Each structure stands twice: as structure tokens, then as C-alpha cells.
Amino acid sequence: MTAPTPPSRAAARKDHLLVVDDEPTVRELLRTALRYAGFDVDAAATGQEALDLAAQRSPDLVLLDVMLPDMDGFEVIRRLRAQPRQPRPGHGGGVPVLFVTAREARQDRINGLRLGGDDYITKPFDLEELLARIQAVLRRTRGEQPSRLSVGDLELEPEGHHVTRGGRTIRLSPTEFRLLHFLMANTGRTVTKEQILQNVWEYDFGGDPSIVDTYVSYLRRKVDTREPKLIHTVRGIGYVVRGPRT
Missing domain, CATH: 3.40.50.2300 (Response regulator)
Known part of the structure; x- marks a missing residue:
């Protein structure tokens, strides 16, 4: 090492x-x-x-x-x-x-x-x-946030609520944007559904975790329409965003 x-x-x-x-x-x-x-x-x-x-x-x-x-x-x-x-x-x-x-x-x-x-x-x-x-x-x-988040060819600008992949603009709902922002801010780190509920929907374990799966599915249809896929499921735990080399 x-x-x-x-x-x-x-x-x-x-x-x-x-x-x-x-x-x-x-x-x-x-x-x-x-x-x-x-x-x-x-x-x-x-x-x-x-x-x-x-x-x-x-x-x-x-x-x-x-x-x-x-x-x-x-x-x-x-x-x-x-x-x-x-x-x-x-x-x-x-x-x-x-x-x-x-x-x-x-x-x-x-x-x-x-x-x-x-x-x-x-x-x-x-x-x-x-x-x-x-x-x-x-x-x-x-609570520090960079002005722009990038994973591979996916880019997110928090201030302008602007998302692109390969230079193409991706239109997201406010909830989809918050979810993608949270996943990208934790690039390479697996986050649980409970953590997503707390940070995106701002409620604790009383929320229905199936809503997370639903919105991740929405995101994949918009973000992962090309290779390499960036949003990955970690079975039994949650989700992780990984770049092509992480």
C-alpha cells in the first residue's frame, strides 16, 4: 500500500x-x-x-x-x-x-x-x-455541496436544477431531482432505503419504502437509457450510483 x-x-x-x-x-x-x-x-x-x-x-x-x-x-x-x-x-x-x-x-x-x-x-x-x-x-x-456533481457523463447542477447526460438535458420532477442529487452526492456509497426516505422525503421509518423503488425506477428510465448504467441495486440494502470505473 x-x-x-x-x-x-x-x-x-x-x-x-x-x-x-x-x-x-x-x-x-x-x-x-x-x-x-x-x-x-x-x-x-x-x-x-x-x-x-x-x-x-x-x-x-x-x-x-x-x-x-x-x-x-x-x-x-x-x-x-x-x-x-x-x-x-x-x-x-x-x-x-x-x-x-x-x-x-x-x-x-x-x-x-x-x-x-x-x-x-x-x-x-x-x-x-x-x-x-x-x-x-x-x-x-x-453540509458542504459542490456547485456541480458529475458521475461519468451525468452532470447535475444543484442551483439551476439542471441535469444532463452526454450533453442531453434530462427533465426531472422535483422529487426525482432530490433523489438523484442525494444518490450522486453519495457516489460510490450504498445508501439504504431508510436513509433515502429521511433525506429525500424527510420522514423516518414510518414512510413506505416502496416509494423509493418506484422513484428509482422513474430515474432509471430517464437517466440510464444508455451504457454504462449508473444506478445500481444492492440487494437487501439499497442503491448506489457508480461511475464507469468505480
Whole structure:
């Protein structure tokens, strides 16, 4: 693995990351690579140590393993969500969590996302990809949005509510536009139907998840009329937008 190129933005902001992993080699690899990339990094080997550090230092993001010696990562995220937290400027109240784990079963991914995980990546991982996912989670939790979103030849301009693919204008309803915007803002990341309901329709689990399938179908008829297909179903979890090389 090669060390990631240090981003000037991360170095300037000195975002504080908490790495939670009981494997000393993985912990040291992540601590060294992320510090080189410009982050302030703490590390914990157990769930309780992670909870104590999170309470003391209020990290901007937690990289969390599922398999820990005292409690699993799912219990850690439950307790993190229950902790009072003083947010740093530009951040929301809940600490973002990115699972980094060898547990790759579909049900584990579903559990991690449904418990409030912001992303889920399995070992072995590529450091450049991990860094990109960290930066994406930090952008999302700050509410930062680029002026234009692009995936392959699909482009979306939030301010003008304008969508094109291969230079051809695509006309979308307001709900279709919000759905596509949410999917593209999370490019490469699988989002659950519950997350889509919360962010596009702005209601929680009381909503009917079948409406998500219906609107994804509408989007596909308008957006995925050519190859490569960009909107993909992740069975049992939700949907993901992927570019031709992701």
C-alpha cells in the first residue's frame, strides 16, 4: 500500500479522527497514514477506550472496527449516539462513523448502516480509497455541496436544477431531482432505503419504502437509457450510483 497524498484542506483544518481497532499493525498503519495526510489522530484498541476518548476529545470522525475484545463495533456506535457531544464549528451534533472491518457479510453492512454508520468499508482496503471516503463523509456531515456533481457523463447542477447526460438535458420532477442529487452526492456509497426516505422525503421509518423503488425506477428510465448504467441495486440494502470505473 502506498501512502496517500496529503490534502492541503485536511492539513489546514486539522480534522480530528479516532481510529478504533484491536489489531496493533492496522492501528499503527492507519495512525501513520492519516497523520501524514494531515489529520490529528487518536487510536483505541477497545470499545471502552474509544468511548472514553470520544467523550474527552469529540472527534470529527470515528473509524470503527466491528470486532473488538470487549464489545463489538455495533454496540460502540449505539453508545456513541447516546453520548452528549459538543460539536466543533461546521459540524453537526452526532459524530460521523465509518466502519473499517473484516466483517463483510451483507447483514453486517445492513446493521452498520441502520445503526447510523455513515459508510462501511471492508479489509483489506486501499488507503487512497479510504482517504477519499473519509473526506466524503466529512463533506457530507458539514453540509458542504459542490456547485456541480458529475458521475461519468451525468452532470447535475444543484442551483439551476439542471441535469444532463452526454450533453442531453434530462427533465426531472422535483422529487426525482432530490433523489438523484442525494444518490450522486453519495457516489460510490450504498445508501439504504431508510436513509433515502429521511433525506429525500424527510420522514423516518414510518414512510413506505416502496416509494423509493418506484422513484428509482422513474430515474432509471430517464437517466440510464444508455451504457454504462449508473444506478445500481444492492440487494437487501439499497442503491448506489457508480461511475464507469468505480
